[in-house]
Amino acid sequence: MMLRKATAALLLASCALPAAAQPGPAPAPQSAPATPPRLIVAISVDQFSGDLFSEYRPYYEGGLKRLAADGVSFPRGYQSHAATETCPGHSTILTGSRPSRTGIIANTWFDLKTGRQDKAVYCAEDETQPGTNSGDYVASPVHLRVPTLGGRMKAAHPATRVVSVAGKDRAAIMMGGPTADQVWWLTSKGYVSYKGVAVPPLIAKVNDVFAQRLAQPSAGFDLPPQCAAKDFPVAVGGGKTVGTGRFAREAGDYKVFRASPEQDALTLALAAAVIDDMALGRQAQTDIISIGLSATDYVGHTYGTEGTESCIQVERLDRELGAFFDKLDKSGIDYVVVLTADHGGHDLPERHRQNAMPMESRVDEALTPKALSAAVGAKTGLSGRKLIWGDGPMGDLYFDLSLTPKQRAAVEAETLKILRAHPQVETVFTKAQIAATPSPSGPPESWSLLQMARASFDAERSGDLLLLLKPRITPIVDPTKGYVATHGSPWDTDRRVPILFWRKGLRHFEQPLGVETADILPTLAALIGLPVPKGEIDGRCLDLIAGEGDSCAGAR
Template structure:
């Protein structure tokens, strides 16, 4: 079901004439050029497309004719950076509307460890409250929470400055809605098998409830495969996977009730956009005296990238559908007559599966060796040193590693030396960096495309939450040892294919230009704050304001 169909269903459920205008419209006035004297927009729409890399944007840019084409006609920064080293979903979303690197947001990874946590499960999910009894960090077993976010979001600052401001956050994933929405959002929700959900014990508004009902009905229906456009035929090549079957020629068909496949399709993005359209209308966002904020987290690109890779027919279908869905969404916003501003970026980039990379001109691409399994490395090191097991805790073959709290200082020193040496000796490991090395290093103020490996890791390092040492894999090493239908590719590395994302800004009357130099997602908050006249203490953010006015005037006022 597309945005158009879902929005029609929501309009019927909510007893409104249509999901378009809620303001009476006369003849469209001439478009006025945006200048430094132009009043702030009434509505800011922040869109994060999960795993929408700069590579994907460049690859499909000439094919866009809808919403992404509109944004590409505005102010375009094709070399935006999630500058930090841990390029995962939660850290990436935490930078977009806080203006801060993960070192300051505290969101250093999707999962990290607190070995002093009271519960038995010492691994913490980035967007959970681990103090809730009976919970764990496992999917579906945690209590969603914003507690781990250490800094305010744009919405939090807007509401503190002017309580009349409304903030609504809707996303495919909880961590996207939470990390961008912050603590003060009026409504915050994400997709679930039941349609839409929010924090435990937090009731959805009537509009969100009815939107969720319409989305649940869509999930329950089966969907035939999509027709492959001519633009996508070049991508229609089957790639075998280790556990049987192939990927690369899919049409995104699914059975009724299959929520996972619903999420890995344009339907999921359409559902978020439809819910946002209904909520905007119900709350009359953009129609009041204060500027409002509508936050959208679109997750389908990420599910498809993980499940079947970034270069098959499936991703081509998704890119063209995303363009159409956004176009429909903007058309409905246009019909209201509201002066709105759009910013779009991504939480991280992504890397295609190595099997297809090897067919497409990169023979060195490979999967991580099973010899980098943390449990095996820890066991061997502990047996050699005569130390208790587990020697350390890790969430995978790379990233933050946490030494056991049971070790004495002397044992910790010996264990660290042994583990660092073992990892550094592995042919797939680029580097191993200790917390001590990062703690004394300042966060770089240089352009993100010039950052060293240590600069990237430092921007992800938080003394309260980071590991005792960090393992970095070589480029083009996919940290999944074996492919299978549903999980063939991933992200999270320090390499630019995971760090680079587009940053696009559009407003009616804003003269478009393209700036190819490196900027960062932490620049988005100060840029939007300046546009809406929100006072900002620049000493509390890592980003800078980007001037969106072409010519001698500046939007950074």
């Protein structure tokens, strides 16, 4: 029998989260609240693109309906920078700053000066820890160069409680910041935190429930009516197909659990339990909890964004958010919600080609750093050496430091020649070009590629070249060995995300023009009367009051 009850209730009945039901009618619009909310709930739905949000909007009946239909909706939000990856995107949401200021330019960058053998640096690791590497690391917020909203709130009011929970470490760390009271993320062993942090009773209880649930097989989920048209297989090669899944899994299969609605349900149930356990929102000051819902991203990578898997995931997300908001309503807490995403996503080219897009393709293996290094070596007489470092067939490329100035010039010239002649390459920028470009301003939808690149640029961490592929090129060479679809491009499929606010008493309106995720911090700060110097952030306050009045008045 398919699962018909709310996953959250099954996973955490002991934490008193009710079954996901249709939420009651949202309170009728009133005058804008005059007092600060007591709790900020900041939700990031990983890989929840503006396209995905809009596609299923007619079917929302739960939490997403409340936010989209009864809240203040900015459907054309932007992760405005070029490096549309998880870590950079999460670093913008609660800092008010673009990656060029946060320092989080990618999920992984390269430090060729480091003494360790592994030159890759994961955005949420402390690479100075002995014996670690970018795949086996000590998690840390050390690379985040700016304070989060929670950090600013705590600096102004030390009694403020700051909590961050997520399905990924980088989501929890980048939204919580270095001064958070509690930071938890999901692993195959349950929720964990920084090295040496003791596990409190509530987390231990949640982890026990998770272990029990994971140990049981799952038959998966029913197919909602709106998903029926998507129920057809798509072959990606090697006998692998996607597009018809229901998230059935065997007992103990964490990989399938992680890439399913079960993961988000567990994280939302944990968030609800933490709010109760810590009495967040019940003190004189405003508290904040950030929630990173990671399943949509794992689903998008594993199955693509247009099959039954993604359709079911969004439907369950809507339900679970509805149950979560219902619980908050019943608590009587005065809370404000913001929901957005760290980036968008692009469906796999094999399905796009079946659905009217024959030009869709996968990236040529010749554009991978390994192949580029070999090709450039053959042309420059430097064969047998690793000349170019990079994390994949797009993004930052780094030239080896052992090259002499003459060799480096030859390598750069030949690399540029190869890349600019390749039919899948849109453009290549040099480090000097990007560094000489002023930080962008104005509507994010009107920025040039160079301005987008500048918004992701850090002089210390960025590469010597930035490779940007043309639209509709998926930067995964072989989908049979792992993920089938991805993101990371400067195109709107990956940059555009919804930004939704809700608070009891706010009158609904929708603003279709572009805004940035960097605008979230100053918008929330204005609601709680927290001053933020404009020179310290990139975002601007968004007025959440429909008609007359200005929720940003004190911030201007």
